[in-house]
Amino acid sequence: MKEAAALAFAVVLLAWTLTPIYNMVMVSLDSKGDVFSNDIWPPHPSLDSFWIVLSEGYWYLQYFWQQFGNSIYIGAATTFLTLLIGSLASFSIGRMRLKHGWLVSNAALLTYAIPASFLAIPFYSIMLKYGLANNLWSVIFAEVTFATPYAIFIFQQYAVSIPIELDDAARIDGASPVQVYLRIYLPLMAPALVAVGTYALLLAWNEYLYQFMLLSSKQSMTVPVALAQFLNSDEAPWNYMMATAIIYAIPPVAIYYAFRRRMTAGLTMGGVKG
Amino acid sequence: MNGSSGVLAVRRPIAPERPWLPAWRGHLHGSDLTCSILFVVPYAALLVAFVIYPIGYALWMGSDPALYAELLSDPRYVRAAVNTVLFVGLAVNLQMILALLLSGFFMRRRRWIRALLVIYILPWTLPAVPAYLSFHWMFVAYPQGLPNNLLESLFGIEGPFWFDQRWLALACDIAANVWKWMPLWTLVLLGGRMSIPQDLYDAADVDGASLYQRFAYITVPLLANLYLISTLVSTIWTFGDYAPVLFVSGGSPAFGSTVVSTLGFHYALDYGNPPLGVAAGLSILPLLIPAVIFLMHRLKSTEVQL
Numbered sequence: 001m002k003e004a005a006a007l008a009f010a011v012v013l014l015a016w017t018l019t020p021i022y023n024m025v026m027v028s029l030d031s032k033g034d035v036f037s038n039d040i041w042p043p044h045p046s047l048d049s050f051w052i053v054l055s056e057g058y059w060y061l062q063y064f065w066q067q068f069g070n071s072i073y074i075g076a077a078t079t080f081l082t083l084l085i086g087s088l089a090s091f092s093i094g095r096m097r098l099k100h101g102w103l104v105s106n107a108a109l110l111t112y113a114i115p116a117s118f119l120a121i122p123f124y125s126i127m128l129k130y131g132l133a134n135n136l137w138s139v140i141f142a143e144v145t146f147a148t149p150y151a152i153f154i155f156q157q158y159a160v161s162i163p164i165e166l167d168d169a170a171r172i173d174g175a176s177p178v179q180v181y182l183r184i185y186l187p188l189m190a191p192a193l194v195a196v197g198t199y200a201l202l203l204a205w206n207e208y209l210y211q212f213m214l215l216s217s218k219q220s221m222t223v224p225v226a227l228a229q230f231l232n233s234d235e236a237p238w239n240y241m242m243a244t245a246i247i248y249a250i251p252p253v254a255i256y257y258a259f260r261r262r263m264t265a266g267l268t269m270g271g272v273k274g
Numbered sequence: 275m276n277g278s279s280g281v282l283a284v285r286r287p288i289a290p291e292r293p294w295l296p297a298w299r300g301h302l303h304g305s306d307l308t309c310s311i312l313f314v315v316p317y318a319a320l321l322v323a324f325v326i327y328p329i330g331y332a333l334w335m336g337s338d339p340a341l342y343a344e345l346l347s348d349p350r351y352v353r354a355a356v357n358t359v360l361f362v363g364l365a366v367n368l369q370m371i372l373a374l375l376l377s378g379f380f381m382r383r384r385r386w387i388r389a390l391l392v393i394y395i396l397p398w399t400l401p402a403v404p405a406y407l408s409f410h411w412m413f414v415a416y417p418q419g420l421p422n423n424l425l426e427s428l429f430g431i432e433g434p435f436w437f438d439q440r441w442l443a444l445a446c447d448i449a450a451n452v453w454k455w456m457p458l459w460t461l462v463l464l465g466g467r468m469s470i471p472q473d474l475y476d477a478a479d480v481d482g483a484s485l486y487q488r489f490a491y492i493t494v495p496l497l498a499n500l501y502l503i504s505t506l507v508s509t510i511w512t513f514g515d516y517a518p519v520l521f522v523s524g525g526s527p528a529f530g531s532t533v534v535s536t537l538g539f540h541y542a543l544d545y546g547n548p549p550l551g552v553a554a555g556l557s558i559l560p561l562l563i564p565a566v567i568f569l570m571h572r573l574k575s576t577e578v579q580l
Binding site for chain 1: 302310311316320323328335376386397399403405411412420450510514548551558562573
C-alpha cells in the first residue's frame with residue numbers, strides 16, 4: 001500500500017519533470033514546425049530539423065557553428081581563468097596566510113550574494129568605456145567575476161584536508177612559493193579543481209544576460225542569444241529553434257552526468273567528509 | 275547567473291583549524307610576501323574592475339532622486355514591484371517546502387528511487403534559455419499547447435490562453451522557476467538529511483516515536499539552519515532571476531507579468547534610459563540588503579558554507 005502510494009507519487013514527479021523536455025523533443029521532431037496542432041505526438045516525426053541546424057540550412061541559423069564555437073570559447077576561457085585566479089588567491093590567503101587576506105574572502109562572499117543581473121547595466125556601460133563591447137572577452141570577464149567567489153570558497157574549504165606539513169617539507173627543501181603551488185597545492189587539489197571547473201563551465205553555458213547585452217553582431221553571438229532572437233522574429237520556425245535548443249543542452253547535461261559524483265562530492269564536500 | 279549551479283555545502287561542526295605555525299613561519303618576508311601578494315592581485319583586480327567599479331557606477335547612475343519619482347509615476351513599475359514580491363515569495367517558498375518534503379522521499383533506499391533522482395535532477399542541468407523557451411511554447415500556443423491538449427484529451431476542458439491574464443502568466447513564470455531550481459534545493463537538503471546521524475532515528479524508534487514526531491523533533495531542528503540559509507540564498511537569487519519572466523511569459527499581457535529586473539532592462543535597452551533601469555534595480559535593494567546581511571551573519575556564525 002505504502003509502496004503503491006510512493007509509485008503513484010513518483011509518476012506525478014516524473015510527469016512534472018519531463019513534460020517541458022518532452023515538449024521540446026516533440027516540437028523539434030515536427031516536420032512542419034507547427035505547434036498549433038491538437039496532437040500530443042507529431043504525426044510525421046522526422047529528424048530533419050536537427051539536420052537543418054547542423055548544416056546551417058536556414059538563414060537564421062547561418063552562423064550556428066560559429067556561435068556554438070563562441071559558446072565553447074567563452075566556456076573554456078571562463079573555466080581556465082576561474083581555476084587559475086581562484087586557486088592563486090586561495091593559495092595565498094589560505095596557505096600562505098597573507099595578512100588581511102580575509103578582506104578578499106569577505107569581498108568574494110559579498111559578490112556571491114549580489115544577483116549578477118543587478119550589475120548588468122553598469123557593467124555594460126563600463127565595457128563600452130573599456131572598448132570591449134561586442135568582444136567575447138567582455139563576457140568572459142563577467143563570467144569569471146561571478147564564478148571565482150564560489151571557486152575561492154570551495155578551494156579554501158578543500159585545502160583544509162591537505163596537511164600543511166607537506167608545505168613545510170617543501171619549504172625546508174628550499175622550494176619557492178611558486179613551486180609549492182605548482183608541485184604540491186595544485187596536484188592535491190585535483191578533485192576540487194574538477195568540481196569547480198565543471199561549475200564554471202556550466203555557469204558560462206547557462207548565462208544569458210551578459211552575453212545578450214555585450215554581444216550584438218551575429219558572428220560574435222552565442223547560441224542562447226541567437227535562440228532568444230528567434231522569439232522576436234515574425235516567422236518563427238519553432239522546430240528549428242527547439243532542435244537548436246536540444247543540441248545546445250546536450251553538452252552540459254552530458255558533462256554533468258559524467259562528473260556527477262565528482263560534482264556532488266565537491267559541492268557537498270563537507271557533508272561527505274563530516 | 276549566480277544561481278546557475280552553486281550549491282550549499284553542508285559542513286558538520288568539526289575540530290577547530292589547527293593553530294598556524296611553520297611553513298611560512300607565521301610572517302611573510304621579502305620574496306614570499308611579494309609572491310603572496312602577486313597571487314592575490316589577479317582576483318583583487320577582477321574585484322575592483324568588475325564588481326566595485328560597476329557597483330559605484332550604478333550608485334552614481336541611480337543617485338538622482340527624480341528617477342525614483344519617475345519610477346513611482348509609472349504604473350508599470352508599481353505593478354512590476356507587486357509582481358516581484360509575489361514571484362519571489364511564492365517561487366522561493368514553494369520550491370523550498372517541496373524540496374524539503376521531496377528530500378525525505380529520496381532518502382528511501384530503493385534502487386528505483388535512486389534512478390528517479392537521476393532523472394529528477396535533469397531540469398537543473400539544462401541551460402536556462404532552452405528550458406524556458408520550451409515553457410514558452412507550451413503555454414503561448416492557444417488553444418493547442420501541450421498543457422491545453424492534455425487538458426482537452428484527459429478531462430475534456432478547454433484550456434485558457436495562459437498569457438492573456440496577468441496572474442496566470444505570472445503563475446507560469448513561477449512554475450518554470452520552481453521546475454528549474456527545485457532539484458538543486460532537493461539535493462542540498464538531501465545532503466543535509468544524510469548528515470543527520472541514523473542513531474537519533476533509531477533511538478526515536480525505540481521510544482516509539484511516530485513518523486510526524488521523528489520529523490518534527492529530529493529532522494526539523496537539525497535541518498533548520500541549512501533550510502534557513504538555503505531559503506535566503508534562494509531568495510537573493512530569485513530576486514535577480516529575470517529569465518523565467520523574460521522567456522516564459524515575456525512580460526505579457528502588456529507588462530502585466532513583468533518583474534522589476536526585466537522592467538529595468540526594458541528601460542535601459544528598449545526605452546534608451548539606462549539610469550532609469552539602474553534606478554529600478556536599486557529600488558529593490560531595501561528588500562535585498564536585509565537578506566544579504568542576515569545571510570552573511572548566519573554564514574559567519576555557523577559551519578555551513580557556501
